Amino acid sequence: MDCNCVSDLLLPPVPALWTPGFAFPDWAYKPESSPGSRQIQLWHFILELLQKEEYQGVIAWQGDYGEFVIKDPDEVARLWGIRKCKPHMNYDKLSRALRYYYNKRILHKTKGKRFTYKFNFSKVVLVNYPILDMANSPFFLAQNHFNGGSAAPDCSPEAIQSLFPRLPDTGRGTSLFDRGSTAPGPDGDKLRLDTFPFLGSGAPCYSKPPSLLGPYPRNPPFDYPWSFNPYLPGAFSLNNCPKLPPGSLYPSQFYPSPLQSSLSQLPHPFSSLLPPGEAAGGERGAPGQTGGTNSTAGGQPARLCLPPYPGSLSMGRTDIANGVTLGERERVEANPSSTGLGLSLGAVSLGAGTGQQSPTERRGGVKQDPESDSDLEITDLSDCSSDNENEHDFGIGKESSLVSRSSLVLDGKKGSLLPPIASLPPPVSPHPLKSLMPLTPPPPSLPPSLSPSMALHDRHREAETLKMIHS
DNA sequence: ACCGGAAAGT
């Protein structure tokens, strides 16, 4: 089954870089549609490369959130070929495979920019994010946990622990390259978001932050809301972003219950789930950079591997809900910069970051097409096409329909889970937060019967609460 | 360079 190509020799025993924080959850390898299939998929591979500093000359994040540039198409193709034992792989073929992702909304092409594609992170995650597992995601676990574990059936310490297997110990991480055939056992297919780079836990150093489950943009750029932002200079207390200190594993603050730290900064529904102390912004030991101070990481000096947080925080309003609903596809695309579950991270114009001026230009350079920066260029604009100025990003009107529609789509797959959001209260105030509020996703684990009404009530209440807070 | 159909391979 395995070819003994160089692949394994080339990439396999990945260094510390991949060990703890970079492993993708097992489910990431197993598209729900193809149980058992753990063949690495191209997008996984791309992500891998993107995360590895040594390949930044070949492929790197650049431009918009989730946008990356293949600086050396031939090389990427070669690597892919090696990985898949396809000696005759070339960029033409690889790009065909990438194109194949368009329909799946995993990727789309950034028009006007050569060799530039953009991840639809929410899709990337959700595509392989079994709704049921969702219930066990740190998000919900956290909720349940801090709420007293009322909702999820499986919120026992053990369960939680299983989500953060590598928190305490530096344990065996399953990396993309090192995902042993020896899956973690029964929970092998469960989410392990802690290991999912985008989910805020341990992303060593993206030159450019993929916007996945990152922070929920909430505050202005100058006040980065997340106590833990892996993409912030301070987040990685490594001298050099690029390379992790030899033998060093991610500092605990890389994945100290990312959720926790994140939650503390999340809009009400989430933040309130944390114990007072944490919600306050500080997370045990991990000095939240809440106040704008990024002195994360146990007092380590700030790094610089990352470009300063630009402040392109997109207020991705409803994304959370969408994410949960698994119905993000169109939405996300229609919402520039709020890729992912809507938690767009601070963008970081890369290039400058790691000083990867790189060979890119060799191919004529990537033309920075101002117009192409919009995510709206997506191929399938079934939904975005109708974007009106009226409906600014925080509007949920459109969103509602999208969400509900998406839900339907999913219904066929996983069963209906979330109530239509159409009935949600409209954003009362211009404050972005408000728009997030109503969409607090009910834990998927909730009985369908409960979910809807409960969720709505909660949403409303929370929205109210928020209003008060803000007033 | 990029697109997407078609067919074949795994």
Add this chain to the structure above:
DNA sequence: ACTTTCCGGT
């Protein structure tokens, strides 16, 4: 299901 391979078309 996910490519890989080909390929005509833009």
